[in-house]
Amino acid sequence: MKTVRIFYEKRGRLKFVSHLDMTRFMSRLLAKSKIPVWYTEGFNQHIYMNFALPLSLGFEGLYEILEIRLTDDGYDLNKCLEALKGVAPPDIDFISVDEPVTAMKDIGFATFRLDFDEIDQGLAKSLTDFFESDSVICQKAGKKGKIKEFDIIPKICSYEINGNRLILVVVAGNEDNLNPTLIMNAFFEKTGISPPFYTVSRVAIMDKQGNLFR
Amino acid sequence: MDTKKFEALLLSVQKPGRYSGGEIGSVIKDKQEVDVRFAFCFPDTYEIGMSHLGMKILYSQFNSRDDIWCERVFAPWQDFEEVMRRENIPLFALESRDPIKEFDFIGFTLQYEMSYTNVLNMLDLAGLPVRSADRQSLSPLVVAGGPCACNPEPIADFIDLFFLGEGEEVDLELIDLYKKFKAEGKSKKEFLIEAAKIEGVYVPSLYELSYNDDGTVAQITSNNAPATVKKRIIKDLNSAFYPEQLVVPYIEIVHDRVVQEVFRGCIRGCRFCQAGFIYRPVREKSSDTVNRQAKALCENTGYDEISLSSLSTSDYREIEPLLGKLLEWTQDSHISIALPSLRIDNFSDELLEKIKHIRKSGLTFAPEAGTQRLRDVINKNLTEDEILTACKTAFAGGYTAVKLYFMLGLPTETDEDLKGIADLGQKIVNLYYDMPNRPKGKSVSVSISVSTFVPKPFTPFQFEPQIDEQEIRRRQEYLKSCITTKKISLSYHDSATSFLEGVLARGDRRLGAVLEAAFKRGCKFDSWNECFCLEKWLDAFKECEISPEFYANRLRSFDEINPWDHLDYGVTKKFLVCENRLAHEAKTTPNCREKCSGCGAACYGEGVCFENR
Ligand code: SF4
Numbered sequence: 001m002k003t004v005r006i007f008y009e010k011r012g013r014l015k016f017v018s019h020l021d022m023t024r025f026m027s028r029l030l031a032k033s034k035i036p037v038w039y040t041e042g043f044n045q046h047i048y049m050n051f052a053l054p055l056s057l058g059f060e061g062l063y064e065i066l067e068i069r070l071t072d073d074g075y076d077l078n079k080c081l082e083a084l085k086g087v088a089p090p091d092i093d094f095i096s097v098d099e100p101v102t103a104m105k106d107i108g109f110a111t112f113r114l115d116f117d118e119i120d121q122g123l124a125k126s127l128t129d130f131f132e133s134d135s136v137i138c139q140k141a142g143k144k145g146k147i148k149e150f151d152i153i154p155k156i157c158s159y160e161i162n163g164n165r166l167i168l169v170v171v172a173g174n175e176d177n178l179n180p181t182l183i184m185n186a187f188f189e190k191t192g193i194s195p196p197f198y199t200v201s202r203v204a205i206m207d208k209q210g211n212l213f214r
Numbered sequence: 215m216d217t218k219k220f221e222a223l224l225l226s227v228q229k230p231g232r233y234s235g236g237e238i239g240s241v242i243k244d245k246q247e248v249d250v251r252f253a254f255c256f257p258d259t260y261e262i263g264m265s266h267l268g269m270k271i272l273y274s275q276f277n278s279r280d281d282i283w284c285e286r287v288f289a290p291w292q293d294f295e296e297v298m299r300r301e302n303i304p305l306f307a308l309e310s311r312d313p314i315k316e317f318d319f320i321g322f323t324l325q326y327e328m329s330y331t332n333v334l335n336m337l338d339l340a341g342l343p344v345r346s347a348d349r350q351s352l353s354p355l356v357v358a359g360g361p362c363a364c365n366p367e368p369i370a371d372f373i374d375l376f377f378l379g380e381g382e383e384v385d386l387e388l389i390d391l392y393k394k395f396k397a398e399g400k401s402k403k404e405f406l407i408e409a410a411k412i413e414g415v416y417v418p419s420l421y422e423l424s425y426n427d428d429g430t431v432a433q434i435t436s437n438n439a440p441a442t443v444k445k446r447i448i449k450d451l452n453s454a455f456y457p458e459q460l461v462v463p464y465i466e467i468v469h470d471r472v473v474q475e476v477f478r479g480c481i482r483g484c485r486f487c488q489a490g491f492i493y494r495p496v497r498e499k500s501s502d503t504v505n506r507q508a509k510a511l512c513e514n515t516g517y518d519e520i521s522l523s524s525l526s527t528s529d530y531r532e533i534e535p536l537l538g539k540l541l542e543w544t545q546d547s548h549i550s551i552a553l554p555s556l557r558i559d560n561f562s563d564e565l566l567e568k569i570k571h572i573r574k575s576g577l578t579f580a581p582e583a584g585t586q587r588l589r590d591v592i593n594k595n596l597t598e599d600e601i602l603t604a605c606k607t608a609f610a611g612g613y614t615a616v617k618l619y620f621m622l623g624l625p626t627e628t629d630e631d632l633k634g635i636a637d638l639g640q641k642i643v644n645l646y647y648d649m650p651n652r653p654k655g656k657s658v659s660v661s662i663s664v665s666t667f668v669p670k671p672f673t674p675f676q677f678e679p680q681i682d683e684q685e686i687r688r689r690q691e692y693l694k695s696c697i698t699t700k701k702i703s704l705s706y707h708d709s710a711t712s713f714l715e716g717v718l719a720r721g722d723r724r725l726g727a728v729l730e731a732a733f734k735r736g737c738k739f740d741s742w743n744e745c746f747c748l749e750k751w752l753d754a755f756k757e758c759e760i761s762p763e764f765y766a767n768r769l770r771s772f773d774e775i776n777p778w779d780h781l782d783y784g785v786t787k788k789f790l791v792c793e794n795r796l797a798h799e800a801k802t803t804p805n806c807r808e809k810c811s812g813c814g815a816a817c818y819g820e821g822v823c824f825e826n827r
Contacts, residue, residue, distance in 0.1 A: 012236065013234045013235055013236025014236065014464075015221070015234075016221075016224060016230040016231045016234035016464070017231060017464040017465075018231070018465075021231065021464045021465055021466070024464075024466070024470075025464055027516070027518070028238075028462060028515065028516030028517060028518075029238075029516055030516075031516040031517075031518060031547070031548075032513070032514070032515070032516035039548055045548060057225070057230070058221070058224075058225045058230075087516075089236065089237070089238045090236070091236055197218065197219070197222050199218070199221075
C-alpha cells in the first residue's frame with residue numbers, strides 16, 4: 001500500500017460543491033477512474049480519502065490536495081494522473097499525482113487571492129489602514145454556541161494590493177484557520193464601506209516553514 | 215446573464231448546488247447547432263426531480279439526437295425564487311442558464327397532483343402567461359406527461375398538449391412534427407390539430423366538456439381531434455432506449471444511486487393502486503439486459519449502489535438469475551444492491567439467503583389493510599400467515615426492524631379493520647419475543663406508517679367517495695388508541711393534503727380556475743407540509759364558487775361520465791366496474807400470471823398477456 005497526493009484545481013461551477021459533497025464526488029470519480037484505490041476496512045467500507053484543507057463554498061481552489069492510498073505500490077503515478085484526467089468534468093483540472101513530502105499536520109498557511117471589480121485609491125487606503133492596525137477583534141461562535149472573541153491581525157501574515165487584487169496569506173491547518181470572508185466582513189463592518197462584489201481563490205497551501213506544501 | 219453576478223447571488227441562498235449545474239453527465243451543446251431546445255421541467259426541488267428515473271431516460275434519449283438539446287429545470291425553492299423575482303432573473307435551464315422562454319418546448323412531468331401549483335408558478339417565473347390560450351405563438355409549446363396525465367383536466371387550461379403513457383416514442387414523433395411545422399412557419403393552432411393525430415397525444419383545447427345541472431359531466435366532445443386518445447407504451451423494453459450515462463449530482467439527492475428499471479407494470483391489480491392499472495400490461499426486461507444496463511451505468515457514473523426498480527421487484531421472473539449475474543461483478547467493485555418494494559408473499563428462503571449478502575437494513579412490507587376481509591376488498595392477496603412467516607424468516611436472518619405500510623379510509627373500512635392494524639403490529643412484536651433464535655440482546659421495532667387512501671382515476675375505486683377530514687382524524691385517533699406498546703411507532707400523512715389530492719385527482723376542467731386562484735394566492739410546493747396552506751386553497755374554491763367536496767367525497771354511479779372517460783389506458787371501464795363489484799363482495803382477482811382477467815390491456819399485443827401460463 002502506498003500513500004499518494006492528488007493535486008488539482010477546482011473552478012467554475014464546481015465552486016458550488018461543498019466540502020462534504022466533494023467527498024462523495026471524488027469517491028465516484030476515483031471509482032470511475034479504475035485506479036487501484038485502497039478501501040477502508042470494517043462495516044462501512046469506503047475509499048480512503050484525506051483532503052489537505054476544506055475549501056469554503058463559493059471559493060475557487062487552485063492548489064487543492066487530496067490524499068489517497070494505492071493498493072498496488074508499483075502503480076505508475078503518471079498513469080494515475082491520466083486516468084483521473086480521463087474522467088474529470090470540465091471544471092476540475094488534475095495537475096499532478098505525487099508522493100507526500102510533508103505531513104498533513106505540518107500545514108501552516110494558505111494564500112488567498114481576492115479579485116475585486118475595482119480597487120480604487122480610497123479602497124486601497126482603507127484596506128492598508130485596516131491591515132496595518134494593531135488589532136481587530138472578531139467574534140466567532142465556538143463550541144456549545146459560546147461566543148469567542150479573538151484578534152485576526154496576528155493571524156494575517158501578509159497582505160498585498162496588486163491592481164484590483166488583494167493577496168492574503170493567513171494561518172491555516174489543523175490548529176488554526178482564518179477564513180478571508182471573515183476578514184473582509186470585519187473590514188466592511190469596521191469601515192462602513194458597503195461590500196462590493198469580489199471572488200475568492202485559494203492559490204496556495206504552505207507548510208509551517210512557509211514552503212509550498214507538497 | 216453575467217456569470218459573476220449570478221454566482222454571487224447563488225451564494226446568498228441555501229444549497230446553491232441546486233441551481234449551479236455543471237454536474238458530470240450533464241449535456242452541453244452548441245445552441246446554434248441544434249434545431250430543437252427542450253426544457254425538461256420537474257415541478258419540485260432539484261433533489262426530488264433528479265431522483266426520477268423517467269426524466270433520466272428522456273433526458274438521455276433526447277440528447278442522443280444531434281438536432282435536440284434537452285436541458286433540466288426544477289422548481290426553485292422559495293429563497294431563490296425571491297432572488298429571481300427581485301433581480302428579474304427569468305426561469306432558466308441548468309445547462310445553458312438560458313431563459314426557458316426562448317426554448318421550443320417546455321415539458322413538465324406530472325408525478326403527483328400536489329405539484330400543479332408549481333407548474334403554474336414555473337410558467338410565471340419563466341415570464342409566460344400561465345394559460346395556454348394566452349400563449350399565441352408556436353413556441354414555446356408547453357407539454358406534459360407522467361401518471362397524472364391520465365386525468366389532466368384540472369390542469370388542462372395551462373398545458374398545450376399531454377402525452378399519455380410512456381414517452382420514449384411519442385415524444386420524438388411530436389418533436390419531428392414540430393420541426394416540420396416550425397420550418398414551414400405554421401401556427402400553433404395548425405400544429406396542435408396535426409399533433410392530435412399522433413396516437414398518445416391529447417390536445418385539451420380540441421375537446422369540450424359540458425356539465426349537467428347536478429355538476430356531473432354531460433358530454434365530452436371533440437373538435438378536429440379523435441373522440442378518444444389512447445395511451446402509448448413501449449412494447450419491447452429490451453430494445454428500447456436506456457441511458458448509459460446519468461447526470462450525477464454533487465449535492466445529495468433522494469435516490470443517490472443507479473436506479474435500474476427491471477420491468478414496467480404490475481401483475482397484481484391491487485384495487486387502490488393507480489400505477490398498477492395505468493402501466494399495464496407488464497413488460498419485462500431480460501436479466502441480461504438489466505445486468506448489462508446496470509453495469510454500464512455503474513461504470514459511467516461511479517455510483518456504488520444499484521437499486522432495482524419496478525412496482526414489485528420480487529415478481530420479476532428472472533430475479534434469481536439477475537442477482538447471480540449482478541453479484542458476479544458488484545462485489546469486487548464495492549457496489550451494493552438495494553431491492554426496494556419486495557413483496558413478502560413470494561419472499562423465498564433462497565432469495566432471502568441471497569439478499570442477506572446484499573443488504574441488511576430495512577425490512578418493509580405493505581399489507582395496506584389490517585384485516586383479511588379488507589385485504590380481500592383491495593385485492594392485496596396476502597394473508598396474515600404469510601406476513602408472519604416472512605417476518606419469522608427475516609428475524610431469524612438477523613432483522614430486528616420492520617416497517618409496515620397501511621392505508622386508512624379504504625372503501626368498506628370499519629373500526630375493526632383499524633384495530634387489525636394494531637393487532638398485526640402486536641403479533642409481529644410477540645412473534646419476535648417468542649423466537650428462541652432471535653438476535654441476542656436486541657429489541658424489535660415495528661413502525662407503522664399510515665397514509666390516507668385517495669381514490670384515483672383508472673382504478674376500480676375511481677367511483678368511491680373519499681372519507682372526509684373529520685372522519686379521517688377520528689379514525690386516526692381510534693387507531694392510535696389501539697396501540698399499547700412502545701415497540702410500535704405510528705406515523706400519519708397529513709389529512710388536508712390527501713383531501714386536496716383527492717379533489718385534483720378526479721377533478722374536471724372547472725378546477726383550472728381554482729388552480730389559478732390558488733396560485734395567485736401564493737400556493738406552491740403543496741406537497742411540502744411546511745408550505746401547504748389549506749386555507750388559501752379553500753379561499754380559492756370559494757372565490758370560484760366550486761365545492762371541493764363534490765369532487766372528493768361523492769359516490770359516483772357507474773354510468774356517470776368521468777372527466778377522463780375519453781382517455782383510453784387499455785384497461786376498460788367495464789373491467790373497473792366489475793372489479794369494484796368484486797371489491798364490495800370482498801372477492802379477490804387472481805394476478806395476471808395466475809389467470810388473465812381480461813382487463814383490456816391485451817390490446818397492446820405485448821407483455822404478460824401473451825406469456826405462457
Ligand atoms: S389483459 Fe389479462 S394478463 Fe393482460 S394485463 Fe389485463 S388482466 Fe393482466
